[in-house]
Amino acid sequence: MEVLLPWLLGFLVRYPELMLSLACFLLLFYRFNRRDGLPTNWPVIGALPAITVNAGRVHDWVTEFLSAAGLSYVIKGPWGSPVDVIVTADPANVAHVFTANFANYPKGKEFAALFDVLGGGIFNADGESWAFQRRKAHALLSDARFRASVAASTARKLRDGLAPLLAGVAASGALVDLQDVFVRLTFDLTAMFVFGVDPGCLAPDFPSVPFADAMDTIEEVLFYRHVTPVPWLRVQKYLKIGHNKRMGKARRVLDASIAELISLRRERAAAGDGEDGDMGGADLLTSYLACQDEVGKSGAEFDRFLRDTTFNLMVAGRDTTSSALTWFFWLLTKHRDVEARILDELRAHYPPPGAAGGHHGGGELKRLVYLHAALSESLRLYPPVPFEHKAAAREDTLPSGERVGPTRRVIVSLYSMGRMEAVWGKDCTEFRPERWLTAAGRLRHEPSCKFVAFNVGPRTCLGRDLAFAQMKAVVAAVLPRFRVEVDAGAVVRPKLSIILHMKDGLKEDGLYESKATSKTRKSHSNCGQQ
């Protein structure tokens, strides 16, 4: 050792780059993961090598190490601050954090800073502000007139927008990215019930809609903020460069678009046209405008409230539902037996409008039990919100035994929770809608701390029923008429984002309209009629 040490030091002084490269090589390519499958937590840099190497497949990587660890594992912070993260897919931890100790796990200031673009909206709010917004949103979203208007405007959009668009694509044999189609569709559907206006994002020429493009950019930057060292984020903010610059630009577009939609609605209300628009005046913005006294704000403050509220609802409705639909349609291409059962159920309980018994008021959707089970199964494996993070206001110990506090946060992997053998059994990675059905063919209830796609506890999703109704309506409009085929070689994987979109979309696939399903397929990426 006496000989080796001076030799090593001499080598380090003379060839620092070589030594640094060697160290990096050892770190990055030798032991990102320990032999037991768990990521190595190195001194100072924490699990950075493992994170770097697995960044492209983060959700599957987390699932692998959580399986190996027994549902929870502590990742040491590489972000330049002494923060560790306990990553968990343990239902007991979820129940503890989201329900039993809800008050001790607020969204908090750091969450609000990370998601500053959401302003004071419901996703970012805590305490009284959150409670008020939740009460209000809950009342509006469950209002019977609102629900009936959403059902009617959705049916119209599917009949006059989606179906002709898909038929046109099918007839022309053009390529289509189904994910793009669903994002456009849910953007329009959500804007209709939030602003009372159809922005026409879903159109045959696939127009560029600045509002929708700005939302895409914002989501990308938000994910980037999760995986970038804090000091570098600060430099970007200070110099107004990189992702910070992109965010600034997107925010300006977003704010301008929302301001325009709000003033349009105000003008129409002032002109006595309050009942116009795609929702016949039953949209959420009209309702919020009418309750200014209850909100207790005026002038610019009320405008900011409207901007934050409507934007939060747009985020809530657009991306989650489009992500869910994309994964669902892809899963059906892999499970034709499930598709066939859904088609049988649709024929029996949801005949097309115009056919005998084919009147659709929305209530019939409740009879589609197997479809409900299949959608739940898809959401279990591909939850649109793949992870949630939480910080404890006061030090706490989780049921799994780990301490949480100022220097240790919690990340719940919703994606991994659906894939844990300990939670769902040996067939946890299989797509099996039957797991959601009782022997009598009714829907089986799964505890929400186990099926977390819609969140758990007091902050449970307020749009769950609406989302199921919209997804069922889309499936009923598309499935009997079109058949989607996926190229065997297509690589389908999640994009790195706060929403579980598909990385390369579903554009390598083919869509066929019923009449031509048979043998007229020209190439894997064609569209045709069944």
Ligand code: HEM
């Ligand atoms: C498949 C579709 C959907 C899924 C998987 C989903 C999932 C979720 C999740 C995971 C949260 C918790 C987010 C968080 O606190 O970080 C949430 C909250 C929320 N969702 Fe949904 N959502 C869906 C559709 C919708 C729709 C269509 C609406 C209608 C506007 C909606 C409205 C909301 C609202 C208002 C909240 C905030 C609740 C609160 O913080 O108290 N969601 N949703």
